Amino acid sequence: MKINNRLKTIGDLVPLSAYPLDIGCDHALLSIYLVKEKGFSKTVASDNKSCPLKKAKENVNFYKVSDKVKLIEAEGLDSYTDGIDTITISGMGGLNINKILDDNRKYLKNINTIILSPNNYSDAVKRKLIKLGYHIDNEVLVKENNIIYQIFVFKRGKKYYSYKKIFLGPVLSKKRDNLTLEYYRNLLENKKALLKALPKSFRTKIKVTKKEIKYLEDIMNN
Ligand SMILES: C[S@@+](CC[C@H](N)C(=O)[O-])C[C@H]1O[C@@H](n2cnc3c(N)ncnc32)[C@H](O)[C@@H]1O
Numbered sequence: 001m002k003i004n005n006r007l008k009t010i011g012d013l014v015p016l017s018a019y020p021l022d023i024g025c026d027h028a029l030l031s032i033y034l035v036k037e038k039g040f041s042k043t044v045a046s047d048n049k050s051c052p053l054k055k056a057k058e059n060v061n062f063y064k065v066s067d068k069v070k071l072i073e074a075e076g077l078d079s080y081t082d083g084i085d086t087i088t089i090s091g092m093g094g095l096n097i098n099k100i101l102d103d104n105r106k107y108l109k110n111i112n113t114i115i116l117s118p119n120n121y122s123d124a125v126k127r128k129l130i131k132l133g134y135h136i137d138n139e140v141l142v143k144e145n146n147i148i149y150q151i152f153v154f155k156r157g158k159k160y161y162s163y164k165k166i167f168l169g170p171v172l173s174k175k176r177d178n179l180t181l182e183y184y185r186n187l188l189e190n191k192k193a194l195l196k197a198l199p200k201s202f203r204t205k206i207k208v209t210k211k212e213i214k215y216l217e218d219i220m221n222n
Contacts, residue, residue: 018086028056046072046079077104094121135159139171188216
């Protein structure tokens, strides 16, 4: 089936034994991919708007997987279904993702794996998941249409992370492939531009940004 590399990568990170829920499924292509290409026998795909779900239903029917992809119209984790142990959320703002997970914490007790690909605020997402009792098990980058997307795999279980580890990424900071270096280079340029633009009165932000620039320069020179 046709699926972009970002969604395929997220799908390939879902444990094969999982019962996964994709929140904000839009077209439901991720869940369809899991069923069609990865052999999943049951999945749930949800969205809080009827228009995307209409398209999702058309896709599910087109690929003849309506018995294996359950579609639910619901707000965030209200679509939780008994037995779900894995959640995917991608293509949304990081703060929206945090709100979805925070609003219905009660369901998280059954969730072992959470795979997230926020469009922004990724450090805030990492912090929220750590606070919710998860650790960062994997970090993967995908470049598509000249945009580098971050994908995080969180697993249940607490771990301590320093500010530097969260900022650079505990898994990512061990990698030295071209895409990872490009990601860090872009981040460094953004941080330098931010430092230039910050008013002098933003003392704390200036201090933090300088520290982040130093972390990025160190990692790129080692
Ligand atoms: C840009 S699409 C991303 C689709 C797909 N996950 C992807 O990565 O390509 C975001 C989808 O999330 C849905 N959405 C946004 N906030 C939501 C929420 N709180 N609960 C459920 N769905 C939500 C939107 O309706 C939209 O269909």
